[in-house]
Amino acid sequence: MCLGIPGRVIEIRDDAGLPMGKVDFGGVRKEACLAYLPEVQLGDYVIIHVGFAISRVDEDEALKTLEILATMGDLVEQELATMGPGMDAPAVVSDDGTPATGAFGGAPS
Amino acid sequence: MKYLDEYRDPVLAKKLVEEIHRITTRPWTLMEVCGGQTHTIVKQGIDEALPAGVRMVHGPGCPVCVTPLEQIDKALAIATRPDVIFTSYGDMLRVPGSTTDLLALKARGADVRIVYSPLDAVRIAAANPDRQVVFFAVGFETTAPANATSVAEAARRGIDNFSVLVSHVLVPPAMIALLESPANEVQAFLAAGHVCAVMGWTEYEPIAAKYRVPIVVTGFEPLDLLEGILMAIRQLEDGRAEVENQYARAVKREGVPLAQRQIFEVFEVGERKWRGIGEIPASGYRLREPYARFDAERRFAVEDIHTREHPACIAGAILTGEKTPLDCTAYGVLCFPQKPLGAPMVSSEGTCAAFFAAGRGIGTPARPLPQVAPIGFVPAPAGTSTGPVAAPAPAVRAASAPEASR
Numbered sequence: 130m131c132l133g134i135p136g137r138v139i140e141i142r143d144d145a146g147l148p149m150g151k152v153d154f155g156g157v158r159k160e161a162c163l164a165y166l167p168e169v170q171l172g173d174y175v176i177i178h179v180g181f182a183i184s185r186v187d188e189d190e191a192l193k194t195l196e197i198l199a200t201m202g203d204l205v206e207q208e209l210a211t212m213g214p215g216m217d218a219p220a221v222v223s224d225d226g227t228p229a230t231g232a233f234g235g236a237p238s
Numbered sequence: 239m240k241y242l243d244e245y246r247d248p249v250l251a252k253k254l255v256e257e258i259h260r261i262t263t264r265p266w267t268l269m270e271v272c273g274g275q276t277h278t279i280v281k282q283g284i285d286e287a288l289p290a291g292v293r294m295v296h297g298p299g300c301p302v303c304v305t306p307l308e309q310i311d312k313a314l315a316i317a318t319r320p321d322v323i324f325t326s327y328g329d330m331l332r333v334p335g336s337t338t339d340l341l342a343l344k345a346r347g348a349d350v351r352i353v354y355s356p357l358d359a360v361r362i363a364a365a366n367p368d369r370q371v372v373f374f375a376v377g378f379e380t381t382a383p384a385n386a387t388s389v390a391e392a393a394r395r396g397i398d399n400f401s402v403l404v405s406h407v408l409v410p411p412a413m414i415a416l417l418e419s420p421a422n423e424v425q426a427f428l429a430a431g432h433v434c435a436v437m438g439w440t441e442y443e444p445i446a447a448k449y450r451v452p453i454v455v456t457g458f459e460p461l462d463l464l465e466g467i468l469m470a471i472r473q474l475e476d477g478r479a480e481v482e483n484q485y486a487r488a489v490k491r492e493g494v495p496l497a498q499r500q501i502f503e504v505f506e507v508g509e510r511k512w513r514g515i516g517e518i519p520a521s522g523y524r525l526r527e528p529y530a531r532f533d534a535e536r537r538f539a540v541e542d543i544h545t546r547e548h549p550a551c552i553a554g555a556i557l558t559g560e561k562t563p564l565d566c567t568a569y570g571v572l573c574f575p576q577k578p579l580g581a582p583m584v585s586s587e588g589t590c591a592a593f594f595a596a597g598r599g600i601g602t603p604a605r606p607l608p609q610v611a612p613i614g615f616v617p618a619p620a621g622t623s624t625g626p627v628a629a630p631a632p633a634v635r636a637a638s639a640p641e642a643s644r
C-alpha cells in the first residue's frame with residue numbers, strides 16, 4: 130500500500146468541490162484526487178499513492194538525475210582506465226566485468 | 239512506463255555498483271527506512287552486490303508491520319459487529335491479530351471490504367446510510383493526507399456513519415528512537431522518498447546534525463537505491479553528515495504544503511505504540527478534537543483492548559534491524575506468507591515477506607540463532623585505505639556468514 134507510482138494526468142475535473150482526475154499508468158487508468166497539487170496540468174506526470182497525487186514529477190530533475198548517472202559511469206571508466214596493473218587497490222571487476230571482490234578483498238558478495 | 243523503466247537500466251546499475259565499490263574503503267552499515275525500498279533491494283539483490291562489509295539494515299518503514307497487535311484486535315472487534323462495513327487497504331487483511339485476522343472474519347461472513355483509496359470508503363458510507371462504515375487508517379506520512387482527506391470529506395458532506403480506526407506513524411521519531419538505542423549500528427539512512435515527497439526533508443536536518451548521521455532522501459527504483467547508497471557512502475567516507483536528496487524528481491525541500499495543511503487540519507501529533515518496538519512519544523497522528531466524532535475507537539468503545547505478541551516472533555528485532563529473518567527460528571518453518579506469525583511476513587513490504595519472496599533461506603532446516611558480532615564503526619588500519627582491509631574482515635564475515643551460506 131505504501132507504493133507510489135508515476136502516471137500521466139489525462140483528465141482534470143471538479144467533483145463537488147474536490148479536485149479529481151484520471152491518471153494513465155502505461156495504459157491502466159485510475160481515478161485520483163488532485164487536491165494537493167493545484168498547479169498540475171493535463172499531460173503532467175504525478176506520483177499516485179492510495180488514489181491521491183502526492184507529488185508532481187519534475188521533468189528537468191528527472192533528466193538531470195539520469196544525466197548525472199550516465200556521466201558518472203563515464204567517470205568511472207576514465208578512472209579505471211588510468212589505473213594500470215600493479216596498483217594497490219583490489220580489482221573492482223573481474224575479467225568478465227562482474228563485481229568480483231569488495232573493497233576489502235572479501236569473497237564475492 | 240515513463241519515469242520507471244529508465245531507472246531500471248542494468249548498464250547504469252552496474253556502473254553505480256562499480257562506483258560504490260571504488261569509493262568504499264571500510265565497512266559501513268546503512269538503513270533503508272521504507273518497506274518499498276526493502277522490497278526492491280532484496281528482490282534485485284542490491285544488498286548482495288555491495289562491497290563486503292557494507293551492510294543494508296532493513297528499517298521499520300512498513301506501516302502494516304508496525305501497526306500494533308491491539309489495533310488489529312480493535313479492528314477485528316469492530317468488524318465482527320453486524321451493523322459495520324469494515325474497509326481497509328488490502329495489505330491489512332491477513333495481518334494476524336491475537337486470535338484471527340480480517341480475511342478469516344470476512345470468510346465467516348463479516349462485511350470486510352478492500353478499498354484502494356480512503357475516498358472509496360467514504361463513498362461506501364454515502365451509499366449505505368443505514369450501516370456504520372469504518373476505515374482502517376494506517377500508514378506513514380505518505381498516506382496521511384489521503385486518510386485526512388477522507389475524514390474531512392465525510393465531515394464536509396455530513397456523512398456521519400463514517401469513522402476511522404487510526405494507527406498513523408511517523409518516520410523521524412522512529413529514526414531518533416533507533417539512533418538513541420544502545421544497540422544501534424546504523425551509520426547512515428536512506429530516507430523514504432514518498433514520505434519526504436509529502437513532508438519535505440527539513441525535519442531530518444536536525445537529526446543528521448545531532449547524531450552525525452548522513453541522511454539521503456531516496457527513490458524506489460534500483461538506480462535510485464544504488465545512487466542513494468552511493469551518496470550515503472560518499473558522505474560517510476568524507477566524514478560528512480548532511481541531508482541530501484537523491485529523489486529530486488519527486489521531492490522538494492518543503493514537501494507539498496497543501497497536503498501537510500490537510501494532515502494538520504484533521505490530525506495532531508501524539509504518542510503511538512509500534513508493533514515490536516513499543517510506545518514512542520510524539521510518533522504518530524491522532525484525530526484532532528473537532529474530528530473526534532469520526533474516531534472509531536470511541537464510537538465502538540474498543541479503547542481498552544490490549545494484547546500480546548506470539549512468543550516465537552522476533553518482529554521487533556527485525557523491525558529495528560537488529561536481526562534479519564534468517565536469524566529467526568520460525569522463519570519459513572512456523573511462519574510463511576500463507577500463515578504469518580508476525581506482521582513483517584504479511585505485507586509485501588515487510589522484511590520477512592521480501593526475503594521469502596526472494597527465496598532467501600527457504601528449504602533449510604531451522605537452526606539456532608547465530609552469534610552476530612557487532613559491526614560498528616571499525617577504523618581502517620592506517621595506510622590501507624585503498625587496499626584490502628584485513629582487520630575488520632573477520633567480524634564482517636561472521637555477521638554476514640548466514641546470508642553468504644544461503
